[in-house]
Amino acid sequence: MSKILNHPFNVNAEAESDAADDLNIPVCLAENAPSDDVWSDAASDWPMSYESESEIEFNVVDDNVIDEFWSDALTETDTSDEQSVESAECLGEELRGWAIDSQVPQCHLNGLLGILRKYHPYLPKDSRTLLGTPTNYEVQQIAGGTMHYFGVEKGIRHILHQIDPLPKAIHLQVNIDGLPLFKSSNQQFWPILGLVEEDKTKQPFVIALYLGSKKPANVNLFLETFVNEYGKLKLEGVDVIGKCVDIKISNFVCDASAQAFVKNIKAHNAYHGCEKCTQEGTWAENRMTFPEVDSPLRIDASFINKDDEFHHKGTSVLTEVGIGMVSQFPFDFMHLVCLGVMRKLIGFWMRGPCPTRLGAHQIGLISAALVSFAMTLPREFARKGRSLVEVDRWKATEFRTFLLYTGPVALKDHLPNVLYHNFMLLHVAVRILCCPSLCLQYCDFAEKLLITFVEHFQSVYGNYVVYNIHGLTHLANDSRQFGALHNFSAFPFENFLYTIKKMIRTPTQPLQQIIRRLSEKASVRAKKRVFKDGFYQEHKNGPLPYNVTQFTQYKQYINGGTLISLSEGDNYILFNGDIHIVKNILKDKEASHLVCLKFQNKSSFFTYPIDSSSLNISFVKQPGQSLTIVPLQTVTKVILLQYKDGFVAYPLLHTA
Incomplete structure (x- = not known):
């Protein structure tokens, strides 16, 4: 016993040789291992030596101490496990958000989880568990296709939880349109989308999604669930965090075909196809035209009563919930003006009859100007513009850019005066209606310009006053009711439809795929969506005006999406009617300023149909040399387009 007790590691010395054999220790090392005498000598040097078994019993550690030691050890282990689980949950949340935002395929995410689980065993094995992919959802057979209803209230709640402060009432825009899925198939989506006008991000959400080989066979069956839910929400509102929020549909944003479908009326190319007036169309040269500009207007009551029986195909279920079937269906700026009128005008200039067709040289010069403008357009323009040769591939935003900004400069001196003046009527009228500060004040004037454009269009281009051209005569009236044209355009909805289409990974069961992808996205923890306004990229490079030293200098400033x-x-602004180039951005605790150089020799760029200075559009030369300080909160961003020996300055009208 003494031999065992004197061994400092409490190992049976008699079993050492056998242990050496079991552990395959080389013979030379086993033979040279310390002898019992060496271990005995070493034990004598320890602070406490044991001479008898009685001493052992006297020096045994108290059992309570041992219990306390193991209790602390187990507590530390439990705490460590809890921290590991919490860490894995945080990691899983971040992985989920990353995978959904980046649309990572399941096979790739499964491979990543297999690697991460070696170090974070609490992570799930399968990507569907991580993403919260649903396995049970309802798909109805309805109106000749399949449909899943997500719900108005569900989408609104998700939006309202991210709006601070919570509004007392919200106004909902509804969009219905067809979305072809594949070039090799007739399969198409017909989604019902919603957008809360009080949401600054203008992010639509899906109310319902229909899949079929063509549009729904019965519009009332297609809309029935939506109408029933909205009727209930209109009366009761939505309870959010103990507060009742009223809900009202502001308008339906649809193109001409979708409007006719939803309202259950004749198509836009029918004799009684205009949704706003009772004019009977004229069939001429293989097209339906609407040459009159002063026909009696339709109203909601006359629509309900079906005073013009040739305008209707049936009764829409929307009438049951008090929707204004005329007043709440405005013309869409994107489809009517950008993809309709502007595309037709460029078509006349490139491929129309000889009196309106431009030569290849003029088209080349205009195209060169458009390409050169693309180099200096600010970041608010996702598509910078392309040559007229590629006009068949232009998107709606490119037609908008041409109409509102680059067109008047690129066409000047290259388009015949008659055609140029006709285009400028449209340009000025639409700019007025797109500007929030001008559309209400000068709406009557814009309406006169649009009517003049339509009348002049007939004399210049011939009998081509089709539905889109005629619709311009009603555009100002919609602006009176809903404000600037961008407030009720289909641009945000079209962007969202593109996002939905990208969610489809295989041609098999596209509806089920979208249901799963949207459910996964909704499972991500909602965050407050705010614009990242503020100052960025601090520097100390100047320039600074004389005696200005207390400010912090920055290179960027973002406010409401404008950079x-x-x-x-991105460094041109309008202040007090003058154009400036920004050279530095200053900020202190009390105020923010811009250090600028003011452009000299400002003059009007055009005088027809009004002087361009009335719209803050001007022609300027080179900037001066003296630095000036401008208050940051009172400026408007402008676009500078080179023209001859100077620049044409256009105030920016949109941020996306």
Whole structure:
């Protein structure tokens, strides 16, 4: 016993040789291992030596101490396990958000989880568990296709939880349109989308999604669930965090075909196809035309009573919930003006009859100007513009850019005066209606310009006053009711439809795929969506005016989605009617300012149909040399387009 007790590691010395054999220790090392005498000598040097078994019993550690030691050890282990689980949950949340935002395929995410589980065993094995992919959802057979209803209230709640402060009432825009899925198939989606006008992000959400080989066979069956839910919400509102929020549909944003389908009326190319007036169309040269500009207007009551029986195909279920079937269906700026009128005008200039067709040389010069403008357009323009040769591939935003900004400069001196003046009627009228500060004040004037454009269009281009051209005569009236044209355009909805289409990974069961992808996206923890306004990229490079030293200098400033920076294209502003180039951005605790150079020799760029200075559009030369300080909160961003020996300055009208 003494031999065992004197061994400092409490190992049976008699079993050492056998242990050496079991552990395959080389013989030379086993033979040279310390002898019992060596271990005995070493034990004598320890602070406490044991001479008898009685001493052992006297020096045994108290059982309570041992219990306390193991209790602390187990507590530390439990705490460590809890921290590991919490860490894995945080990691899983971040992985989920990353995978959904980046649309990572399941096979790739499964491979990543297999690697991460070696170090984070609490992570799930399968990507469907991580993403919360639903396995049970209802798909109805309805109106000749399949449909899943997500719900108005569900989408609104998700939006309202991210709006601060919570509004007392919200106004809902509804969009219905067809979305072809594949080039090799007739399969198409017909989604019902919603957008809360009080949401600054203008992010639509899906109310219902229909899949079929064509549009729904019965519009009332297609809309029935939506109408029933909205009727209930209209009366009761939505309870959000103990507060009742009223809900009202503001308008339906649809193109001409979708409007006719939803309202259950004749198509836009029918004799009684205009939704706004009772004019009977005229069939001429293989097209339906609407040459009159002063026909009696339709009203909601006359629509309900079906005073014009040739306008209707049946009764729409929307009438049951008090929707204004005329007043709440405005013309859509994107489809009517950008993809309709502007595309037709460019078509006349490139492929129309000889009196309106331009030569290849003029088209080349206009195209060169458009391409050169693309180099200096600011970041608010996702598509910078392309040559007229590629006009068949232009998107709606490119037609908008041409109409509102680049067109008047690129066409000047290359388009015959008669055609140019006709285009400028449209340009000025639409700019007025797109500007929030001008559309209400000068709406009557814009309406006169649009009517003049339509009348002049007939004399210049011939009998081509089709539905889109005629619709311009009613556009100002919609602006009176709903404000600037961008407030009720289909641009945000079209962007969202593109996002939905990208969610489809295989041609098999596209509806079920979208249901799963949207459910996964909804499972991500909602965050407050705010614009990242503020100052960025601090520097100390100047320039600074004389005796200005207390400010912090920055290179970028973002406000409501609009960027002002020191970079080319994003550094031009309008202040007190003058154009400035931004050279520095200053900020202190009390105020923010811009250090600028003011452009000299300002003059009007055009005088027909009004002087361009009335719209803050001007022609300027080179900037001066003296630095000036401008208050940041009172400026408007402008676009500078080179023309001859100077620049044409256009105030920016949109942020996306």
